[in-house]
Amino acid sequence: MEKKWYLLLTALLFFFLSPVETQPSSGLDVTLTPSIIGQGEVALLSIQKLGNAKPTVIWMGEKITLLSDNKNKAWAGFIGADLTTKPGRYNINITFSDSTRPHAITVNVLSRDYGSRRLTLPKKMVELDTATLKRVRKESKTVKGLFLSSGKNPLWMGKWIRPVPGMIVSPFGCRSIINGMERSPHSGVDLKTAEGDPIKAPNRGTVALVAHHFFSGLSIVIDHGGGIQSMYFHLSKDFVKVGQIVKKGTIIGLAGSSGRVTGPHLHFGIRLNNRRIDPIQLIEISGGLER
Numbered sequence: 001m002e003k004k005w006y007l008l009l010t011a012l013l014f015f016f017l018s019p020v021e022t023q024p025s026s027g028l029d030v031t032l033t034p035s036i037i038g039q040g041e042v043a044l045l046s047i048q049k050l051g052n053a054k055p056t057v058i059w060m061g062e063k064i065t066l067l068s069d070n071k072n073k074a075w076a077g078f079i080g081a082d083l084t085t086k087p088g089r090y091n092i093n094i095t096f097s098d099s100t101r102p103h104a105i106t107v108n109v110l111s112r113d114y115g116s117r118r119l120t121l122p123k124k125m126v127e128l129d130t131a132t133l134k135r136v137r138k139e140s141k142t143v144k145g146l147f148l149s150s151g152k153n154p155l156w157m158g159k160w161i162r163p164v165p166g167m168i169v170s171p172f173g174c175r176s177i178i179n180g181m182e183r184s185p186h187s188g189v190d191l192k193t194a195e196g197d198p199i200k201a202p203n204r205g206t207v208a209l210v211a212h213h214f215f216s217g218l219s220i221v222i223d224h225g226g227g228i229q230s231m232y233f234h235l236s237k238d239f240v241k242v243g244q245i246v247k248k249g250t251i252i253g254l255a256g257s258s259g260r261v262t263g264p265h266l267h268f269g270i271r272l273n274n275r276r277i278d279p280i281q282l283i284e285i286s287g288g289l290e291r
Helices: 004-019 131-145 281-291
Strands: 028-033 043-051 057-060 068-069 072-080 088-096 101-112 115-118 168-170 177-180 188-191 198-200 206-212 218-225 228-238 251-255 265-272 275-277
Touching: 028 101, 043 057, 043 088, 043 281, 072 265, 131 206, 131 218, 168 206, 198 228, 206 228, 218 251, 265 281, 275 281
Parallel strands: 115 177
Antiparallel strands: 028 043, 043 072, 057 088, 068 072, 088 101, 168 188, 188 265, 198 251, 206 218, 218 228, 228 251, 228 265, 265 275
16 A cells, blocks of 8 residues: 555656656647746746747736747747746647647646745834835836836847856745834845945846835846846946846946845846746756757
């Protein structure tokens, strides 16, 4: 009896942890890695098909940007679930520009508990006066407006890189408890830096914001096109300007401790089709874009 349960458990683990893939005999090869994602997570979708038909992918009601590899007749792109996406089963719907039959993949989105972090900050940085609150709301509106540019053509390509090599000192998704009060979950990762460490652009894109904000301090946002924006907060110096196109690896600024922080570090975040996703996971799985 114990052996049967062991074999059943092994089979279930293989099913859930293996990439989702169609049968090659259909002429269509679709792979999702990983095959299951959780709230705030991201996966790499790869499509390879015989012929020249162009695929269109819809995920959670939105069109997903795909990069093409004409030599191998392949396409690839990212899908993600926001931190607050309701757990459940969602379809990736794929159609083609020729008469190829539509294809669908069902993906399980699981609940994720990223834990919590406790911070103690000066009272004036938490209990805001009227003027500061007005400023914070204006800055928040400005930044949110930058995440609505999913229609732009993608500038990014290939594997993404980390902006700094430092270890994670505060993980993505954890609940923030500031001075005993629960706040919004952490929508990026805090990476260890020293004051003045150089920060690199993780991929090609257009600088969309360079500004001093109350919470995030000196901030830079890069629009990579195709629904992806990256954010860099608490800088001490910037080396770019709005509208400038930066290449992967370009030094865009220096790390610091500006804004609402307890010490120098880099807050690094990525939005994918306006969904808050783990930026480190995107970097890790982006190696699949290298052909």
